[in-house]
Amino acid sequence: MGDIHQTVSTRERTAELVALRESVEAGDAAGTERQRAKGKLTARERIQLLLDKGSFTAVETLRRHRASGFGLEAKRPHSDGVITGWGTVEGRTVFVYAHDFRIFGGALGEAHATKIHKIMDMALAAGAPLVSLNDGAGARIQEGVSALAGYGGIFQRNTAASGVIPQISVMLGPCAGGAAYSPALTDFVFMVRGTSQMFITGPDVVAAVTGEQVSQNGLGGADVHAEISGVAHFAYDDEETCLEEVRYLLSLLPGNNREAPPVEISEDPADRRCEALLELVPADGNRPYDMRRVIEEIVDDGQFIEVHERWATNVICALARLDGQVAGIVANQPMSMAGVLDIHASEKAARFVQLCDAFNIPLITLLDVPGFLPGVDQEHGGIIRHGAKLLYAYCNATVPRIQLILRKAYGGAYIVMDSRSVGTDLSFAWPTNEIAVMGAEGAANVIFRKRIAESDDPDATRAAMVKEYKAELMHPYYAAERGLVDDVIDPAETRAILGRGLRMLRTKHAELPARKHGNPPQ
Secondary structure, eight states, X not given: OOOSSOOOOHHHHHHHHHHHXXXXXXXXXXXXXXXXXTTOOOHHHHHHHHSOXXXXXXXXXXXXXXXXXXXXXXXXXXXXXXXXXXXXXXXXEEEEEEEOTTTGGGOBOHHHHHHHHHHHHHHHHHTOOEEEEEOOOXXXXXXXXXXXXXXXXXXXXXXXXXXXXXXXXEEOSEEEGGGGHHHHHXXXXXXXXXXXXXXXXXXXXXXXXXXXXOOHHHHHBHHHIIIIIOOOSEEESXXXXXXXXXXXXXXXXXXXXXXXXXXXXXXXXXXOOOTTHHHHSOSSTTSOOOHXXXXXXXXXXXXXXXXXXTSSTTEEXXXXXXXXXXXXXXXXXXXTGGGOBOXXXXXXXXXXXXXXXXXXXXXXXXXXXXXXXXXXXXXXXXXXXXXXXXHHHHHHOOSOEEEEEEEEEEHHHHHHTTXXXXXXXXXXXXXXXXXXXXXXXXXHHHHTHHHHHHOSSHHHHHHHHHHHHHHHHOSTTHXXXXXXXXXXXXXXXXXXXXXXXXXXXXXXXXXXXSOSOOOOOO
């Protein structure tokens, strides 16, 4: 009688493994077609676009859930709806997880969450960025509280990794309920128009509770979060462009908080004169101009990536290179609300300053600010509290900091925007600068109110007093004479002077007082 236990060779077992892997990687054909119909890529296609070709190594590809009930025991697909692993972007290690909407709609269950927890722990241990490609329907309802607990583990790890490794969330489909909080805890949120949405309660619930009728995109689409809520830092028309921009952003960030940002040798001369700046910025403080063009003139090859480009547009936050070194730029935008600081602008700039400080990115602050926005709405909305966030962020920052005053720098807004008195390392000004408590007209009306009122010709007296105030307290060298500005510089030399300053400050070392953590204004 023959042996019923036939031996299977290693070659045959390997062939089985290869076939299984190919099946898992190919996924459900019908599900793939449904993704295509929505104008969306599959999870693996997204990973291939994000990472360098052939660099991805998957983790727990064959993981399956162990849940039962509601038909789950009969449906146990490999990967459990999320692909996890690591690869490289421009040769540098990056960890990634991507929801696979074809499996359970990308919904998070216990096994699914455990895979994400593992890759997050690996990223933190390795000191490398983490990118999440989000396309999921929220918690897997059939698994109940186990799924909710999985989100808790993600939130806890997001918080532990905050300021330690860069975390980037890319929204490529729906993200509802508690799932929306993980992206909100990360450093950057990317969205794609038409296919990605984020909201805590969907349109149906909103309609049932409030009676408001709204579409998914109208409630939480890319444009809503990029322009109105400020939840999304970037919004793009298609996934390919979005993922290419994620790669570019990663090229500007260090792997972790113990590293410096990567240096890229530039052919743009470090001492290049910026003659265009002499014409680009009008000497008349009431005339607007586009601060983006100033930034283009200063930075390497005119290239920068603007964070929150369409939200709180009265302040610009951007990452760029200067003489090959990455720098964060905070700048007032005279083209929007005259560059005034308000609640949203303060919040936007404060978080950007904190990000740069966390990841060793030097800060350059370009000032042309008439003050904080006055108004009942701003005061009742807490402009004091929100403006203090920006003040706290600058005062707490230990990275190299350089301030440059182009034109107006009035009142508390001048102090808040990284002035010498709050710790900037270097402060420069153009000869068009006006640093003062307030504009000359307003100051004259306060100081000389009685003289103007008693004058036979109030208008002529006011004009004379304005001229006197400007001559005494607002001439370009007043702050320099008192050591509040290191030098008044030729605008054409701005790039060279900023570059030299950053090179000098590269070895700056500063320590904060010992404490568990601060208590920043909220």
